[in-house]
Amino acid sequence: MKPITTRDFSRREFLVFSAAASGGLVLAACGGSALAPAASATPVPPIENALNIYNWSQYLNPDTVTQFQKLNASMAIKQDTYASNEDMLAKIEAGAKGYDIVVPTGYMVKIMIDKKLLLPIDHMLLTNYSHIDKRFTLSGYDYGNKYSVPKDWGTTGFGFRKDKIPQGMTSWKDFFEMAPKFSGKISVLDGANEVIGSTLKYLGYSYNSDNDQQLSKVKDTLLAFKPHVGHIDSANYKNLIANGDVAYSMGWNGDFAAVLALTPAPPVQYVVPAEGSEFWVDTWAILKTAPDPIAAHAFINFILDPKIEGQEANYSYYANPETDAIPYITNGITKDPTVYPTSDVLAKLESNKPTPKGQRQRDQIYAEFKAA
Amino acid sequence: MLLAPATFWYLFFFAVPIGFILVFSFLTSADFGGIQLQFSLDNYAQLAQSTVYLRVFRSTIGMAAAGTALCLLIGYPFAYFLATRAGRWKNLFLVMLIVPFWTSFLTRTYAWLILLGDHGPLSNVLQRAHLLHGDLNFLYSYKAILLGVTYNYLPLMVFPLYVSLERLDKRLLEAAKDLGAGRWATFRRVTVPLTMPGILIGCLLVFIPLMGEYVVPSILGGARSFMIGNLIGDEFISAHDWAFGSALAMAVIVILLILITIYFRAARRVTSSELSL
Numbered sequence: 001m002k003p004i005t006t007r008d009f010s011r012r013e014f015l016v017f018s019a020a021a022s023g024g025l026v027l028a029a030c031g032g033s034a035l036a037p038a039a040s041a042t043p044v045p046p047i048e049n050a051l052n053i054y055n056w057s058q059y060l061n062p063d064t065v066t067q068f069q070k071l072n073a074s075m076a077i078k079q080d081t082y083a084s085n086e087d088m089l090a091k092i093e094a095g096a097k098g099y100d101i102v103v104p105t106g107y108m109v110k111i112m113i114d115k116k117l118l119l120p121i122d123h124m125l126l127t128n129y130s131h132i133d134k135r136f137t138l139s140g141y142d143y144g145n146k147y148s149v150p151k152d153w154g155t156t157g158f159g160f161r162k163d164k165i166p167q168g169m170t171s172w173k174d175f176f177e178m179a180p181k182f183s184g185k186i187s188v189l190d191g192a193n194e195v196i197g198s199t200l201k202y203l204g205y206s207y208n209s210d211n212d213q214q215l216s217k218v219k220d221t222l223l224a225f226k227p228h229v230g231h232i233d234s235a236n237y238k239n240l241i242a243n244g245d246v247a248y249s250m251g252w253n254g255d256f257a258a259v260l261a262l263t264p265a266p267p268v269q270y271v272v273p274a275e276g277s278e279f280w281v282d283t284w285a286i287l288k289t290a291p292d293p294i295a296a297h298a299f300i301n302f303i304l305d306p307k308i309e310g311q312e313a314n315y316s317y318y319a320n321p322e323t324d325a326i327p328y329i330t331n332g333i334t335k336d337p338t339v340y341p342t343s344d345v346l347a348k349l350e351s352n353k354p355t356p357k358g359q360r361q362r363d364q365i366y367a368e369f370k371a372a
Numbered sequence: 373m374l375l376a377p378a379t380f381w382y383l384f385f386f387a388v389p390i391g392f393i394l395v396f397s398f399l400t401s402a403d404f405g406g407i408q409l410q411f412s413l414d415n416y417a418q419l420a421q422s423t424v425y426l427r428v429f430r431s432t433i434g435m436a437a438a439g440t441a442l443c444l445l446i447g448y449p450f451a452y453f454l455a456t457r458a459g460r461w462k463n464l465f466l467v468m469l470i471v472p473f474w475t476s477f478l479t480r481t482y483a484w485l486i487l488l489g490d491h492g493p494l495s496n497v498l499q500r501a502h503l504l505h506g507d508l509n510f511l512y513s514y515k516a517i518l519l520g521v522t523y524n525y526l527p528l529m530v531f532p533l534y535v536s537l538e539r540l541d542k543r544l545l546e547a548a549k550d551l552g553a554g555r556w557a558t559f560r561r562v563t564v565p566l567t568m569p570g571i572l573i574g575c576l577l578v579f580i581p582l583m584g585e586y587v588v589p590s591i592l593g594g595a596r597s598f599m600i601g602n603l604i605g606d607e608f609i610s611a612h613d614w615a616f617g618s619a620l621a622m623a624v625i626v627i628l629l630i631l632i633t634i635y636f637r638a639a640r641r642v643t644s645s646e647l648s649l
Contacts, residue, residue: 090609093405111404184512188595192610229595230512245490356403363611368424370606371598 048292050076051299054088054099057081057235061315068302075295083235084191092117092287100290106141106281107352109148118147119286125297128304136321139281148283149300152318155341155349156194156278159241159256160248162267169248171274172202176221179228187231187240187249192366193352198250201275207350210358219365226372242266254318257338261317270338272345279349396618405612415619432600436582439521443578447529455537469527481520481591485511512594520588529574536570572639583628600624
């Protein structure tokens with residue numbers, strides 16, 4: 001028989017070959033399951049050569065990544081971004097593989113734990129964990145931080161342009177009732193929980209209410225408010241308010257602090273509304289399907305070093321859960337009440353904790369709000 | 373055997389996904405995402421009862437129709453020019469039409485954001501020429517969406533029209549003139565019916581994707597415009613209501629099938645009446 005390369009493939013051989021090739025491809029795709037988590041007693045497996053971080057945008061100091069890269073010269077570090085917890089959950093639930101680290105907010109951690117999407121954290125690998133303030137280890141969403149490590153905490157409120165609204169704004173009442181004067185120049189966050197929660201506080205109810213009558217009033221308020229809303233945006237509102245394209249915008253405190261740190265500083269002020277608002281904690285979490293769990297633990301441990309935590313705060317303008325990091329935070333950030341609110345402000349805040357029924361109601365109201 | 377690749381493609385990438393959506397639309401969503409195997413007609417009931425979602429359907433069909441009409445109004449003269457009068461510039465124009473397609477859809481849409489921004493180049497030029505006082509206020513509105521979709525889908529309309537017009541036997545136009553038809557009558561009674569296949573295909577290629585358009589309304593439309601594509605995306609991603617999202621998707625498919633059937637019948641009637649076939 002002549003060697004295979006110098007005669008034409010017969011039709012049968014072609015079919016056999018392609019069947020074998022596609023079978024091989026299928027097998028290759030099915031392989032590569034995640035490393036099982038190392039038990040504390042057995043020796044730690046060697047650190048992997050890759051790390052894939054799925055994070056909010058502009059929420060991780062590039063210097064931190066560079067420094068971590070220097071300590072792990074052959075590691076391929078990749079980053080991807082999302083703009084809301086729901087976007088991230090949808091992608092993970094749809095089966096996206098390859099991400100190691102995600103950054104869910106507290107309520108989303110609980111959801112992901114219930115859905116068995118997170119890897120239990122091996123605290124033996126987190127030598128810097130002791131720097132985390134005690135109160136951040138006793139959370140309602142993940143008591144004892146078994147599946148998540150606190151990253152940053154902050155508030156949800158709104159910011160306004162002092163040049164357009166010289167008399168100032170202090171409450172959700174101002175936010176909703178001044179809308180007709182600034183129609184089209186208003187932005188809200190793209191999230192059912194933030195929008196409905198804020199309206200609930202405006203009407204004097206709890207951020208997490210699932211009472212039908214209260215939510216019905218919320219719907220009416222929002223439908224009356226919608227014609228004046230110009231933007232529904234969670235990622236770009238910083239630029240909109242810095243440019244003056246909006247008069248006021250719902251948003252998160254650190255983003256406004258970052259806007260105020262620009263030179264020249266735009267005339268923007270952040271407000272935690274008088275009726276109350278949301279207090280949130282963002283966390284580092286490792287996915288159960290993470291291909292590089294050891295690298296993920298090493299990265300989180302690296303960030304928990306107070307010096308690195310301080311560096312993070314200097315970049316993102318968000319408060320972190322380590323008092324030990326305060327000496328490393330510059331620019332007067334720790335004195336800025338936008339980033340580190342006083343305790344009387346904190347007392348007015350609630351954490352986002354919707355019930356499944358409440359979540360469904362919120363999603364429905366929010367869809368109608370967007371479609372209005 | 374020859375049909376095998378096409379059959380495989382059709383089954384795997386078309387029939388199976390639509391099958392999933394059809395099945396999901398009759399089930400119930402699990403909390404915070406996923407599907408429970410519980411039969412329910414609630415999704416369709418919710419859709420039928422709501423005025424809000426029906427309004428979204430109406431405005432999407434309106435946007436798709438307006439976008440298609442604009443593409444046709446701009447595309448037909450351009451294709452006519454290309455086929456009859458462009459001469460040696462024909463290839464240059466064709467290349468100019470295609471080159472934007474080499475950039476990603478998203479980048480092309482974002483380019484409009486920069487150009488038409490309140491502090492963007494167009495606004496600056498107009499303000500300096502004292503033609504504009506205050507903000508441009510063009511973006512984040514319905515007209516911005518129409519601009520975006522017309523710009524992005526125009527080539528899809530022009531190419532089938534161009535092919536149809538190119539193949540048109542110009543001697544028929546001469547014959548019409550000889551028989552006493554004016555230019556408009558020739559156009560209406562000879563050119564249009566004969567290029568109807570091109571018009572049909574061009575309109576379909578534009579209208580169908582426009583019904584599901586997601587990117588342009590979300591970037592250029594601001595809070596004012598929420599199309600069915602955005603709604604379905606939100607139901608799946610933000611609201612985690614896969615069952616309801618699937619019901620909405622099935623509704624879009626059914627509406628499209630109905631509209632396309634009506635359209636085909638009407639187009640065939642125009643063609644056959646004008647050509648007395």
